[in-house]
Amino acid sequence: MTYAIAADGTRLHVEEAGTGSAILFVHEFAGNHDAWEPQMRYFSRRHRCITFAARGYPPSDVPQDPAAYSQAIAVTDILAVLDGLEIDRAHVVGLSMGGFATLHLGLTAPQRAHSLTVAGAGYGAEKAFEAEFRATAQEVARRFETVGAAAFAETYALAASRLPFRTKNPRGWQEMAERLARHSDAGAAHTMRGVQGGRPSLYDLEAEISGMQVPTLVVVGDEDDHCLQPGLFLKRTLPAAGLAVLPRTGHVLNLEEPELFNHLLREFIAAVESGHWPPRDRSAADAQIMRTDD
Template sequence: MTGSVVPVAGRPTWYAEYGEGDPLVYLHGGFSSSREFAPVREAYAARFHVFTPDRRGHGHTPDVPGSFTYELYAGDAVAFLEEVVGGPAHLVGYSDGAITALLVGLARPDLVRRMVLISGQFHQSGLLPAFFHGPDAVAELQASPLGAWYAEESPDGAEHFPVVAAKIIESALTGPTLVAEQLAGVPARTLVMSGDDDAVTLEHTIEMYRSLPDAELAVVPGTSHVLCMEKPDLVTQLVLGFLTTDPVPTIAPIRRA
């Protein structure tokens, strides 16, 4: 895989791009990198010009001093859209990437075409309390495939993983802090997606769907927070169908009446 390191908002950022067509930016999850997108990349690249940046402190992009916040992630994404993509794009975000996309859609709707939010939350309370708690959380993550990915990719070296992991956990336990009423300010047509046994509660996902003005909902059966790995073909089919087709006029609308 060939990628490029470019200055984005004055900071080095690694990204790769594939395919031709309308621009699409994939925003990866926490503790991970754009590498997670590789199994389905060809299906997307057959339809879109795909950009896959690694977020600060993730993948091939180095860490920077200070805490991580979703507002910082969103600012980085806005700068990437302006400086690298050169304008509006479809956003597909997973987990922390979904939160990032949501904040971009709220702050800079002019940079968003359609948006897909997979297993993300608009408020920290939507994440199950036990998901990142426990004194051994960082050590367990470092011993997992996510820790191995970091060691293989990060310019900061494997020994820096606990620093980044602690910052990611802190950001997840303190943010995001949106309230449902704020989601009315997101004009982009949006697909909200979740596993039926997700780390983001189903009740929270439904509240997000109901609070966005132009949203559709997909709950993938028999999956968890890593639904993109568990049922990649189904998730990809749903996402690409949403991005490439117009809404179907429903016969008995209630919410959309």
């Protein structure tokens, strides 16, 4: 196995395939490094593709100290993977929990990213639901500790935003649930409390986000209710953001609609690498939708 070593000594399991400009995939809470397989197989034809298991997700180490899990640490772990592979800059692609980490990477270390793809990121960001989200995160962590991942996985996998996946692709949905069932009980609980439940709302970061210049693709499913408004917020706030909304699609975008997701990502990366993804022209303001002046 290949490991990158995080700043605190935690070993992070890393897999890679292909050659070319680097794409680093960062997984969601219910997934792991294997959940990017449709993208690893497709993009490794032309790119150096990397995926890794976050701390708390075997075969990466599972630190027992709850303080070893946070949004900031998730970003430093991405940097540790890039450093361990001697990659100066990469196209960084994250889903959900990984999407938040990807965005925070752009805020804290923009020089390490050619581009950012922030997919399915938004749950807990809406201020009206923030308290509910944090309380739910605590309860989910407790269930992983008391019931265990093997028993709790199917309940978690039945969340509303994951049901479109089950409707379209029962086999794929079952594979997702089985992947979650193999999670470390302690790792899942610590991750839910420290990373998920402890991250700041996107809306509290508006000033920082508005100043970030990294080319960004925001992707949401139209049946992923709590990611739609945050997706629009990111589009309106990030200077170089584009927004793609996938029809009749829930939360697990890359597995639910792999062909469409790969197409969008391929075209985005091609545009960035050819210099054709500039920041939005801010003279194109809402008030100018129909010009009356010269």
